[in-house]
Amino acid sequence: MNRDTRITWINRLLLPLLNILTAFAVTAVVFWLIDVNPIEAAEVLLYGAFGYEEGIGYTIYYTTNFIFTGLAVAVAFHAGLFNIGGEGQAYVGGLGAGLAILFLDPTLGAWVFIPASIIGALVFGGLWALIPAYLQAYRGSHIVITTIMFNFLAASLMVYVMVHVLRETGQMTPQSELFPTNSWMPFVHDVAAGLGYSIEASPLNLSVLLALVCAVLVWFFLWQTRWGYAIRATGKNGTAAVYGGIKPKRIIIVVMCISGALAGLVSINELVGYQHRLIMDFHLGYGFGGIAVALMGRNHPLGIIVAALLFGTLYQGGAELAFEMSGISRDIVVVMQGLVILFCGALEYMYRPWLIRHLAPVDQQQETAGVTA
Amino acid sequence: MSDIFLTVLLTLDATVRVSTPLILAAMAGLFAERSGVVDIGLEGKMLASAFAAASVAAVVGSPWAGLGVAVIVSCALAMLHGFATITHRGDQIVSGMAINILVGGLTIILGLAWFHQGGLTPALNNDSRFLSITLPYAEQLAYIPVLGPIYKELISGHNILVYLAFAVVPMVWWVVFRTRFGLRLRAVGENPTAVDTAGLSVIKLRYKALLVGGVLCGVAGAYIATAHNAQFTRDMTAGQGYIALAALIFGKWRPLTVMLACLLFGFLDALAVRLQGVIIPGIGEIPVQFIEATPYLLTVILLAGFIGRAIPPKASGMAYVKER
Numbered sequence: 001m002n003r004d005t006r007i008t009w010i011n012r013l014l015l016p017l018l019n020i021l022t023a024f025a026v027t028a029v030v031f032w033l034i035d036v037n038p039i040e041a042a043e044v045l046l047y048g049a050f051g052y053e054e055g056i057g058y059t060i061y062y063t064t065n066f067i068f069t070g071l072a073v074a075v076a077f078h079a080g081l082f083n084i085g086g087e088g089q090a091y092v093g094g095l096g097a098g099l100a101i102l103f104l105d106p107t108l109g110a111w112v113f114i115p116a117s118i119i120g121a122l123v124f125g126g127l128w129a130l131i132p133a134y135l136q137a138y139r140g141s142h143i144v145i146t147t148i149m150f151n152f153l154a155a156s157l158m159v160y161v162m163v164h165v166l167r168e169t170g171q172m173t174p175q176s177e178l179f180p181t182n183s184w185m186p187f188v189h190d191v192a193a194g195l196g197y198s199i200e201a202s203p204l205n206l207s208v209l210l211a212l213v214c215a216v217l218v219w220f221f222l223w224q225t226r227w228g229y230a231i232r233a234t235g236k237n238g239t240a241a242v243y244g245g246i247k248p249k250r251i252i253i254v255v256m257c258i259s260g261a262l263a264g265l266v267s268i269n270e271l272v273g274y275q276h277r278l279i280m281d282f283h284l285g286y287g288f289g290g291i292a293v294a295l296m297g298r299n300h301p302l303g304i305i306v307a308a309l310l311f312g313t314l315y316q317g318g319a320e321l322a323f324e325m326s327g328i329s330r331d332i333v334v335v336m337q338g339l340v341i342l343f344c345g346a347l348e349y350m351y352r353p354w355l356i357r358h359l360a361p362v363d364q365q366q367e368t369a370g371v372t373a
Numbered sequence: 374m375s376d377i378f379l380t381v382l383l384t385l386d387a388t389v390r391v392s393t394p395l396i397l398a399a400m401a402g403l404f405a406e407r408s409g410v411v412d413i414g415l416e417g418k419m420l421a422s423a424f425a426a427a428s429v430a431a432v433v434g435s436p437w438a439g440l441g442v443a444v445i446v447s448c449a450l451a452m453l454h455g456f457a458t459i460t461h462r463g464d465q466i467v468s469g470m471a472i473n474i475l476v477g478g479l480t481i482i483l484g485l486a487w488f489h490q491g492g493l494t495p496a497l498n499n500d501s502r503f504l505s506i507t508l509p510y511a512e513q514l515a516y517i518p519v520l521g522p523i524y525k526e527l528i529s530g531h532n533i534l535v536y537l538a539f540a541v542v543p544m545v546w547w548v549v550f551r552t553r554f555g556l557r558l559r560a561v562g563e564n565p566t567a568v569d570t571a572g573l574s575v576i577k578l579r580y581k582a583l584l585v586g587g588v589l590c591g592v593a594g595a596y597i598a599t600a601h602n603a604q605f606t607r608d609m610t611a612g613q614g615y616i617a618l619a620a621l622i623f624g625k626w627r628p629l630t631v632m633l634a635c636l637l638f639g640f641l642d643a644l645a646v647r648l649q650g651v652i653i654p655g656i657g658e659i660p661v662q663f664i665e666a667t668p669y670l671l672t673v674i675l676l677a678g679f680i681g682r683a684i685p686p687k688a689s690g691m692a693y694v695k696e697r
Contacts, residue, residue: 030482084466142685145622160660331477341470345463
């Protein structure tokens with residue numbers, strides 16, 4: 001193997017693997033710090049996530065959310081943009097889905113409701129990202145700061161709307177009225193029952209298919225279309241892209257709208273699929289979780305699905321862990337997310353110089369040849 | 374008349390209390406960004422040090438011990454940020470985000486394991502908190518019209534960390550604009566290559582700036598948990614790190630204007646609490662959410678260049694690569 005192929009292997013496989021392992025190892029240290037046997041904890045966690053049908057249902061249900069937000073972050077990453085606002089976009093997307101359902105005639109069929117709610121989520125999520133995108137492209141404000149601000153603005157807006165506008169009459173809790181039954185995204189256990197199979201009830205609904213379709217579409221869009229090429233070119237080298245005739249301002253707008261729209265779809269899984277009403281804080285943690293998923297999945301749809309499954313497993317398994325063992329809570333998943341973002345993101349190249357020195361050292365001959373040339 | 378006057382005074386008094394951690398955190402951010410390192414991790418550092426301060430104060434019974442450990446924890450996180458972004462040239466936003474998320478989970482996990490109170494730390498009694506100090510003659514002077522109540526309600530009766538925060542601002546101004554370290558700090562944030570050419574270490578300067586920020590965030594966290602409140606609760610910084618970041622931008626990276634921005638944002642916060650459910654004649658009830666959202670809205674509008682222009686230090690956000 002020559003040196004270049006070795007470096008490719010280091011970058012593509014060894015480095016990501018080592019980074020993940022480091023994140024896991026540090027999580028194990030945290031377990032040890034709080035006096036929990038990491039192996040025992042892992043057993044409980046895996047049983048909770050995959051040990052019984054309902055658990056599996058929950059795991060895939062959470063995975064669906066992470067696929068949406070992971071894709072959202074990844075699309076923006078490919079254009080060199082960091083969309084930290086997935087949290088707010090998912091929340092406002094929920095408003096879009098909710099409004100679409102609540103304002104339609106409740107006697108309509110599912111074939112109107114479900115597309116309408118999806119479009120509502122896409123449009124509202126996308127619009128919530130469009131403003132920061134516009135400000136970045138045409139007014140020069142930094143997208144990271146504006147999207148952070150828009151997360152807080154989304155929270156305030158949603159509290160206002162829930163408390164003053166959409167609150168169910170006669171209720172104290174700020175939540176909308178129940179969506180009409182025919183607007184619900186079908187549960188997987190209901191669909192299976194219709195086909196003659198019986199599985200335990202769980203929140204898992206057909207949104208998971210929507211997530212997989214989105215993953216394929218994102219792959220197709222980024223790697224098979226002219227727009228995707230322009231996006232990736234901008235992300236790799238903005239100046240070169242401009243020379244190639246690509247208009248970066250338009251790219252920013254398009255990419256952020258797609259990113260926000262994808263984040264908005266979290267609400268389809270959470271609200272249209274399970275809660276069946278607009279509730280407060282249904283989105284909490286998924287937007288930021290998407291960053292970890294995208295980094296771990298190397299911004300590729302396939303990697304994102306795998307990473308999302310890992311976080312879905314941790315989320316559901318973490319709930320089981322909190323239930324089974326005292327002195328631990330689901331927040332261990334948040335710790336893990338933080339560590340993944342740290343080691344797969346910020347410290348991505350920590351091991352690189354060391355690996356290259358040991359596994360792909362500069363050839364003596366090549367070096368001298370390079371000097372004389 | 375005197376009723377309205379007293380209400381105004383009490384609102385301003387609350388403003389001072391709410392602004393204190395914002396000022397400390399914003400000054401921390403000022404050091405980092407002036408040196409060329411964007412620090413989104415202010416929130417995480419404050420949260421971690423709030424937890425550290427509350428835990429140590431609860432166990433040891435001294436707020437000063439809590440403050441000390443809080444500063445150490447916050448500095449350790451600042452060094453982690455430096456290790457990732459300065460030494461390994463990792464993305465500064467990603468690193469800051471990682472710290473915020475990591476701390477958000479870790480404080481709960483450790484709190485649960487150590488104190489078994491659902492992630493809270495034990496409530497602190499008065500001996501293990503920073504208590505308000507009554508300045509000399511506050512009672513005697515209270516009878517003097519206007520100035521007396523101002524002295525008694527607004528200036529006197531805060532804890533030591535509040536006075537410290539307001540003392541820090543002119544110190545930061547002096548350090549940044551009047552000392553050799555400050556000159557180098559500003560230079561390294563604008564043009565690191567020039568600093569490097571002059572024979573100074575860009576890396577060392579940036580680490581130093583982060584360390585100063587770590588100390589300030591540690592104090593801010595200790596204030597939140599052991600002075601403003603009396604225990605650690607889940608996510609108790611509640612976005613104040615991000616508001617401090619907004620204030621830093623709003624104040625255009627200058628200590629005095631940043632402090633004013635913090636006071637403005639703190640005032641809006643205090644106002645939101647006071648206006649809850651109040652009906653103003655002619656306008657009706659102002660939704661609290663609207664006032665709460667104002668700092669963020671103002672920052673977005675400012676950043677978009679509609680009111681003035683906010684230009685960050687030129688090299689902020691970029692890792693420095695030494696030329697060979």
